[in-house]
Amino acid sequence: MTTTFTDAKLREALKVYFIMGSINCLKSPVEVLTEAICGGITMFQFREKGTNALVGEEKYALAEELQFICKKYKIPFIVNDDIALAQTLKADGVHIGQEDDPIPVVREQIGDKILGVSVHNVEEAKIALQKGADYFGVGPIFPTTTKADAKPASGVAILTELRMKGYSLPIVGIGGITAKNASQVIKAGADGVSVITAISLADNIVHATKVLNEAIIQNDRKN
Numbered sequence: 671m672t673t674t675f676t677d678a679k680l681r682e683a684l685k686v687y688f689i690m691g692s693i694n695c696l697k698s699p700v701e702v703l704t705e706a707i708c709g710g711i712t713m714f715q716f717r718e719k720g721t722n723a724l725v726g727e728e729k730y731a732l733a734e735e736l737q738f739i740c741k742k743y744k745i746p747f748i749v750n751d752d753i754a755l756a757q758t759l760k761a762d763g764v765h766i767g768q769e770d771d772p773i774p775v776v777r778e779q780i781g782d783k784i785l786g787v788s789v790h791n792v793e794e795a796k797i798a799l800q801k802g803a804d805y806f807g808v809g810p811i812f813p814t815t816t817k818a819d820a821k822p823a824s825g826v827a828i829l830t831e832l833r834m835k836g837y838s839l840p841i842v843g844i845g846g847i848t849a850k851n852a853s854q855v856i857k858a859g860a861d862g863v864s865v866i867t868a869i870s871l872a873d874n875i876v877h878a879t880k881v882l883n884e885a886i887i888q889n890d891r892k893n
């Protein structure tokens with residue numbers, strides 16, 4: 671791990687990791703994020719991506735507004751894909767995937783900020799670890815329609831396999847995770863769950879986040 675976040679602090683932050691952009695919301699993203707924080711999210715990723723996503727100044731303005739809220743409530747603010755935006759905003763970190771900028775290039779740019787990397791198998795995990803990832807985002811664990819180019823769902827077996835093979839880096843599961851299936855993800859070895867729709871499209875965001883949070887706490891190996 672390269673980030674200034676301690677191992678324990680990062681694992682704690684990954685427990686209920688909410689990802690969102692304007693297209694994931696049925697109401698204002700500011701409202702959605704504020705309610706999610708009220709319900710107990712522990713980290714936030716700004717992912718402004720997909721059809722009708724904001725670009726340019728509008729994207730920047732929304733990111734700044736959401737970062738302001740995160741700062742107020744001391745929630746780490748991570749930027750998806752857009753390293754330049756993360757640098758301009760002095761975000762707490764970035765998340766990149768296998769098709770994004772190379773890990774060493776991103777690390778060079780962000781210094782000791784948090785660097786999350788998507789991995790889908792042991793080989794990708796080995797390389798991401800060697801190149802300096804701070805945590806792995808592993809998915810899709812369950813089927814999802816939120817990410818158009820998501821790979822087929824792997825189930826939780828990939829999490830067990832990574833832990834069995836000795837990978838101890840913080841891991842967050844992603845893809846189709848809800849309060850109902852979150853316990854499987856934690857039991858299989860993840861430190862936390864990363865969700866979009868389970869929170870962003872919930873009728874009652876505060877309640878849905880609380881329920882998700884409780885599912886994580888109940889299955890936390892430390893409890």
Ligand SMILES: Cc1ncc(COP(=O)(O)OP(=O)(O)O)c(N)n1
Pocket residue numbers: 687689715717719750751765766767768769770786787788806807808809817842844864
């Ligand atoms: C926590 C977390 N895990 C995985 C991803 C997916 O990243 P990527 O594969 O780069 O896909 P996009 O999100 O960029 O479409 C993520 N964003 N966050």
Ligand SMILES: Cc1nc(C(=O)O)sc1CCOP(=O)(O)O
Pocket residue numbers: 689788807808809810811813814815816817820821844845846847864865866867868
């Ligand atoms: C952003 C993202 N990445 C994935 C991956 O597998 O890497 S799945 C995904 C979408 C997650 O959204 P939901 O919680 O609505 O299923």
Ligand SMILES: [Mg+2]
Pocket residue numbers: 750751765766767770
């Ligand atoms: Mg990406």
